[in-house]
Amino acid sequence: MKLTLTFLITAAALTSTLGQITTTKVATKTAKINNSPYDSLENFLGKNVQQYIGQELYLPGKAETLRKYGYEDFLTDYHKKNPLDPKPVYKCCDSYNSKYDSLNGKYFKVLDVIYDPQSEEDESLFGPNYFIKLQEKESKDTVYFKYDSSSQYGFPFVVVGFYKKAKNKYIDTKYILRGRNWVESNSEMYDIQTGKPVNISPGTTWKCVDFTIEEKYYELSLILENSNNERVAYSLDNVLKGIYFAFPKSKADNYKEKFGAENWNLILAGKVKVGMTKEMCELSWGKPKKINNTITQGKKSEQYVYKENYLYFDNGLLTVIQ
Numbered sequence: 001m002k003l004t005l006t007f008l009i010t011a012a013a014l015t016s017t018l019g020q021i022t023t024t025k026v027a028t029k030t031a032k033i034n035n036s037p038y039d040s041l042e043n044f045l046g047k048n049v050q051q052y053i054g055q056e057l058y059l060p061g062k063a064e065t066l067r068k069y070g071y072e073d074f075l076t077d078y079h080k081k082n083p084l085d086p087k088p089v090y091k092c093c094d095s096y097n098s099k100y101d102s103l104n105g106k107y108f109k110v111l112d113v114i115y116d117p118q119s120e121e122d123e124s125l126f127g128p129n130y131f132i133k134l135q136e137k138e139s140k141d142t143v144y145f146k147y148d149s150s151s152q153y154g155f156p157f158v159v160v161g162f163y164k165k166a167k168n169k170y171i172d173t174k175y176i177l178r179g180r181n182w183v184e185s186n187s188e189m190y191d192i193q194t195g196k197p198v199n200i201s202p203g204t205t206w207k208c209v210d211f212t213i214e215e216k217y218y219e220l221s222l223i224l225e226n227s228n229n230e231r232v233a234y235s236l237d238n239v240l241k242g243i244y245f246a247f248p249k250s251k252a253d254n255y256k257e258k259f260g261a262e263n264w265n266l267i268l269a270g271k272v273k274v275g276m277t278k279e280m281c282e283l284s285w286g287k288p289k290k291i292n293n294t295i296t297q298g299k300k301s302e303q304y305v306y307k308e309n310y311l312y313f314d315n316g317l318l319t320v321i322q
Contacts, residue, residue, distance in 0.1 A: 057157035070094030073146035174249035
């Protein structure tokens with residue numbers, strides 16, 4: 001009887017313990033860090049933000065229409081004491097942001113990168129994930145920049161190391177131009193020195209004489225010059241996007257040999273014809289907005305969708321222009 005009673009008491013205690021609700025602590029998520037050194041090949045590093053540490057950043061100006069809004073996301077402190085408190089804006093304020101005239105043209109050294117704890121809820125680590133701790137070179141002020149790892153256009157700086165390497169890369173490179181303004185469709189190109197229209201014939205050779213920040217849109221740009229000493233600005237962003245306003249001459253020569261002079265001249269003029277390959281059409285018209293694929297009885301058909309036209313390919317060759 002005593003043994004039975006002891007067993008019942010033990011079983012009851014165990015049942016009581018098993019029935020209790022428990023909680024388990026989960027470690028705070030930490031961002032994956034790329035510790036490889038900065039190679040100066042890219043200006044915007046996305047999630048590899050740690051590579052900015054030790055680099056010097058330059059803050060270029062803005063187009064005149066944007067200056068009244070100042071510079072966003074420059075803070076004196078990255079801690080938010082109270083969610084209702086206004087953010088501590090550095091050199092406040094132009095339209096609630098840092099004053100344009102106070103920051104335009106300043107240099108900063110990257111001291112540290114701080115993970116934004118508010119990003120813990122974001123499983124994909126998109127959004128403003130970090131604060132870059134900066135020291136303004138002239139005043140020695142400590143400043144925090146709120147960095148969005150998913151937005152290249154939210155990063156207002158030019159990394160000095162990137163600028164130097166790019167300048168060495170592009171200066172003296174020769175380019176074959178397309179014959180019109182392929183960046184701003186159907187508008188003329190203008191000489192940046194005189195403001196006069198430039199007559200660009202297809203296939204003309206221009207040379208990169210400078211790599212700089214042009215003072216209209218304040219974009220990093222290649223300055224191209226022709227034999228008449230006329231100059232146009234070619235945005236680096238458009239170079240990297242593959243907007244084919246110009247081809248490096250070495251590539252142009254290879255394309256001409258590969259496709260033949262007739263096809264190459266059509267490409268330079270922005271034209272396509274039946275029988276062209278997909279590569280030729282993409283060089284002429286750029287990448288399509290969308291590609292629709294159909295496979296039937298061993299034949300692959302593709303529809304390239306452009307803004308106003310459609311191209312149809314069978315087994316990689318252009319068959320219909322619509």
